Amino acid sequence: MKKYAYFPGCxxxxxxxxxxxxxxxxxxxxxxxxxxxxxxxxxxxTAYFHVDQLLAYALCARNLAIAERxxxxxxxxxxxxxxxxxxxxxxxxxxxxxxxxxxxxxxxDNLHFTGSSAVRHLIEVFVHDVGLEEIKAKVTQPxxxxxxxxxxxxxxxxxxxxxxxxxxxxxxxxxxxAIGAVPVEFPLKLRCCGxxxxxxxxxxxxxxxxxxxxxxVDSGAAVIATACPLCQVNLECYQKQVNQExxxxxxxxxVYFTQLMGLALGIPPKSLGIGSELVSTRPILSYAEK
Amino acid sequence: MAVKPTFSKExxxxxxxxxxxxxxxxxxxxxxxxxxxxxxxxxxxxRRLIAMINAGLKDRVLASNTFWYCASCYHCNVRCPRGxxxxxxxxxxKRYSIWKNQYQExxxxxxxSETFVKTILSSGRSYEPVLATxxxxxxxxxxxxxxxxxATSLMLKxxxxxxxxxxxxxxxxxxxxxxIIPLGGD
Numbered sequence: 001m002k003k004y005a006y007f008p009g010c011x012x013x014x015x016x017x018x019x020x021x022x023x024x025x026x027x028x029x030x031x032x033x034x035x036x037x038x039x040x041x042x043x044x045x046t047a048y049f050h051v052d053q054l055l056a057y058a059l060c061a062r063n064l065a066i067a068e069r070x071x072x073x074x075x076x077x078x079x080x081x082x083x084x085x086x087x088x089x090x091x092x093x094x095x096x097x098x099x100x101x102x103x104x105x106x107x108x109d110n111l112h113f114t115g116s117s118a119v120r121h122l123i124e125v126f127v128h129d130v131g132l133e134e135i136k137a138k139v140t141q142p143x144x145x146x147x148x149x150x151x152x153x154x155x156x157x158x159x160x161x162x163x164x165x166x167x168x169x170x171x172x173x174x175x176x177x178a179i180g181a182v183p184v185e186f187p188l189k190l191r192c193c194g195x196x197x198x199x200x201x202x203x204x205x206x207x208x209x210x211x212x213x214x215x216x217v218d219s220g221a222a223v224i225a226t227a228c229p230l231c232q233v234n235l236e237c238y239q240k241q242v243n244q245e246x247x248x249x250x251x252x253x254x255v256y257f258t259q260l261m262g263l264a265l266g267i268p269p270k271s272l273g274i275g276s277e278l279v280s281t282r283p284i285l286s287y288a289e290k
Numbered sequence: 291m292a293v294k295p296t297f298s299k300e301x302x303x304x305x306x307x308x309x310x311x312x313x314x315x316x317x318x319x320x321x322x323x324x325x326x327x328x329x330x331x332x333x334x335x336x337r338r339l340i341a342m343i344n345a346g347l348k349d350r351v352l353a354s355n356t357f358w359y360c361a362s363c364y365h366c367n368v369r370c371p372r373g374x375x376x377x378x379x380x381x382x383x384k385r386y387s388i389w390k391n392q393y394q395e396x397x398x399x400x401x402x403s404e405t406f407v408k409t410i411l412s413s414g415r416s417y418e419p420v421l422a423t424x425x426x427x428x429x430x431x432x433x434x435x436x437x438x439x440x441a442t443s444l445m446l447k448x449x450x451x452x453x454x455x456x457x458x459x460x461x462x463x464x465x466x467x468x469x470i471i472p473l474g475g476d
Contacts, residue, residue, distance in 0.1 A: 010416035014451040015444070039458045041414040046362050047406035050384040050399070055470050059410070062466065105469035109462035158364035159377070166368045192327045192363030199425050200398040201359055202433065204331035208361075211327075237444060241436050276447045278440075 002129055005067035005074045005117065006034035009081040009229070010042050016078075016229035018273025022258035023077050023122055025272060029265045030130050030138060034075060037066055043081040046196055054101070060088030061102045064119070065111035077122040077258075079228035080195075083155035086119040121156050123227045123257065127171045132178040140266040142180025143287045148260065149186040149221035150176055151212070153193060153231045166190075175257065176225065179264035188215040193234040203245075209234050210242045213250045222283045224254045232256060237278050253281045263288050297348045301382055310367075310375030316340045322366035322376050332356040336366055336376055352392045357383040358399035398425045411467060414457030418450065 012020040027034050040063050044056035064085060067074040076082040092099045093115040103112055126135065150172035157166045167190075173183035191212060194205030212235060216224050226232045236254035243250055255277070262272040269288045274281055302312045316337075323335035333354040334342065342351050360380035367377050384403070387393040393400050405424035409417055422441075429437060444450050457463060 010455070013415075013455055015418065015449050017449065041457050041463060042410045042416050044410070045406065045416065047403040049381055050403040051388060051407045052471070053381075053385065055407075055467060058466060058470050062463070101470075105466045108465040108469060109459055154361075154363040154365070158368050159375075160368050190365075192361050192365070194327075195361040195363070196402070197328065197359065197361050199421070200402050201328075201331065202429075204328050204359060205361075207331075208327050237440055241440065244436060276449060278443050278447065 001031050001033055002125075003033040003035060003072060004120070004125065005037045005070050005072040007037045007040055007043075007063055007067075007074055007076045007081060007085070009076060009078040010045075011078055011229035011233075015233060016256075018276050019077055019229055019232070019256045019258060020273075022256055022262045022267075022272040025267050026258045026261045026265060027125075029262075029267065030126075030135065032125065032130060035070070035072065037063060037074065038070075040066065043076075043084040045080055045084075049084075056084070057088050057092065057098070058102050058105050060085045061092060061106060061113045062109060062111060064089055064092075064115075064117060065106055065113045067117040068114060069111070071116075073118045073120055075120045075122055075125055077227070078230070079121065079153055079155035080230060082119065082121040083159075086161065087159070089115055089117075089119055121227070123156065123172070123175070126261070127175055132174055135175070135261070136178045139179055139264045141264050141287060143260060143264050143284075144180050146181045146260075146284060146287055147184050147220055147222045148176050148181045149216040149219055149224045150183050150189055150257075151186070151193075151216070151224050151226045151231060151235070151254075152189050153226065153228050154190070154195075156227060157190065172225070172227070172257070176260070179261055181260060181264075184216075184219040184221045186216055186219045186221065188212050191215075193231045195230055195234070198234050198238060205234065206238060206242050206245050209238055210246050210248065210250070213239065213242065213252060214248070217250065217252055221252065223260075223281075224252060225257045225260055226254060227257050239279055251279055253277060253279050253283060255281060255284065260284070297346045297351070298344050301343055301379065301386070310370075310378065311373045313340055313374060313379060314344055315372045316344065316374060317372055319371060321369050321371065325365040325369050327363060327365070328359045328361055332359050336360075336380075340374075340376075340379075351383070352387050352390065353394055355394050355397060356380075357387070358393070358397050396428070398428050401425075409454075411464070413454055414460055414463050415455040417454040420454065 176183040194208040197205040323337040357380040402424045
């Protein structure tokens with residue numbers, strides 16, 4: 001059984017609880033164990049890096065050091081947490097002076113960073129570690145004909161890490177195909193949702209959200225799938241405000257890819273947190289286990 | 291005698307962790323601006339801001355909303371033909387302007403970031419209701435009502451935490467932070 005240190009991140013405690021529930025349910029079904037990282041702290045989001053970079057690295061390093069103590073790789077379902085910890089680890093590994101400074105601080109919590117635990121995004125675990133063939137074999141309720149817009153967002157792919165395709169990735173589409181859904185060609189699949197601008201620069205973010213929603217609708221999607229809590233909240237919870245701002249009538253459900261996977265694996269919708277949305281998920285519920 | 295660094299050099303030095311090339315290697319191609327989803331809302335596009343940095347227009351750069359409107363989506367980064375870490379440049383400018391306490395009036399970004407940091411330092415985790423206090427005051431009546439409506443809907447769906455979360459070893463955590471930023475007094 002594959003086992004990872006699981007870093008839910010602050011959003012998944014409440015706002016994105018359905019992502020948390022569906023992540024745990026789907027991994028369990030696929031023989032992957034997610035062990036919640038003991039006493040984890042906030043990764044620093046984006047706002048922390050605005051104020052003090054060194055402190056932001058210390059926050060990430062504490063989580064990484066706890067995962068190292070367990071000898072497990074760290075998995076984050078939130079793209080922001082993933083990016084912060086991925087690059088904090090990379091910088092600390094390449095800069096011994098920086099690591100020494102951070103380790104001096106970590107002593108206060110009896111921790112030490114060496115860089116031995118890798119950082120993974122949850123979607124990578126499904127695509128690469130579990131594998132699409134394995135997922136296909138476990139599907140009991142294929143989402144036949146459900147047209148899904150695969151929304152990658154930003155930080156799964158950017159900044160560039162190794163040699164992945166940052167302009168035309170296909171892994172999200174492949175994952176959706178594996179559960180029987182039909183991934184639509186979604187031109188804005190890599191375009192930003194506005195992130196924290198929804199709080200700090202409302203008008204700009206609403207216009208970014210509108211463009212994405214419109215593009216998904218124009219692509220013929222019945223639902224948008226995301227792999228990040230901030231993307232989900234921006235695209236779903238602000239649809240009403242987008243409509244008020246732009247006089248549009250957009251209404252498209254936005255769910256986590258793990259919720260769609262869960263349905264295809266025969267997990268009851270309620271266990272996947274379905275029912276906590278502001279935009280009805282009725283179009284996809286017909287695919288749930290009868 | 292020490293030579294005062296140019297603004298461009300100063301900013302490059304602030305790119306503490308950036309792995310990109312220095313800003314003066316910019317060729318002004320505009321790929322960053324063309325890739326930026328927020329460019330239309332910025333006082334100056336990213337390309338123009340970089341030109342302004344290189345021209346030493348420090349006050350005008352710091353007075354602009356450009357870097358506070360960067361959503362850090364990194365689209366410019368992966369496309370820049372000169373390999374400049376543009377998003378990190380925007381972060382560096384945010385830190386620089388907070389440090390200098392010099393930023394455009396009415397921007398929510400700086401207040402939000404500082405509130406966020408305080409929240410994390412006091413509990414180890416983020417808590418939405420406290421963060422809201424940093425931006426709600428900037429809203430007009432209509433925006434405020436819309437936001438209240440969204441928050442109420444989320445609360446009814448059980449998506450807003452009632453109590454602030456906190457980590458267990460908070461004392462260790464705070465001592466760890468003090469080793470990064472010595473506050474004195476204890």
